Amino acid sequence: MSEAIRLIGAKEFEKAIKSNPKYVLLEGKKLIQRTKAYITRQLKNNPWRVGDSSGKGKGIPVSSGSAKGRLRSSLLSKPVSTLSTKLYIDETQANYAKYVHGGTGRMKERPFMDRAKTDAKPFVKKQGIDFLKKIVKNLAK
Secondary structure (H helix, E strand, C coil), X not given: CCCCXXXXXXXXXXXXXXXXHHHHHHHHHHHHHHHHHHHHHHHHHCCXXXXXXXXXXXXXXXXXXXXXXXXXXXXXXXXXXXXXXXXXXXXXXXCCHHHHHHCCCCCXXXXXXXXXXXXXXXHHHHHHHHHHHHHHHHHCC
């Protein structure tokens, strides 16, 4: 299975990058910051408890508010490059996070990272489209 990806306005975008690379870089950094902030909010504010304590919840999020304590504070980010950042869990703060996310033989998985990523996809897509439109509109004149 594959999908074709086509960038509409690719020639104009290339022209925009050549005409003012500093502007494109600045807008790209803003895009990364907005996206990182949104996904971080999703991780910290979405309930990470799934089902009930008996394990019969069938993957339905429990109304538990948000990730709390060490798990919440262990959600960190670090820049990877100019236009890239990595969101991760510091396992020195919450060594049990991988078991919460992936489950164990006795505990059902509660993939809070995957759920936050899935929930953020529409926002990230819209931000990317808005970024490209802004660059093309302002620079490809």
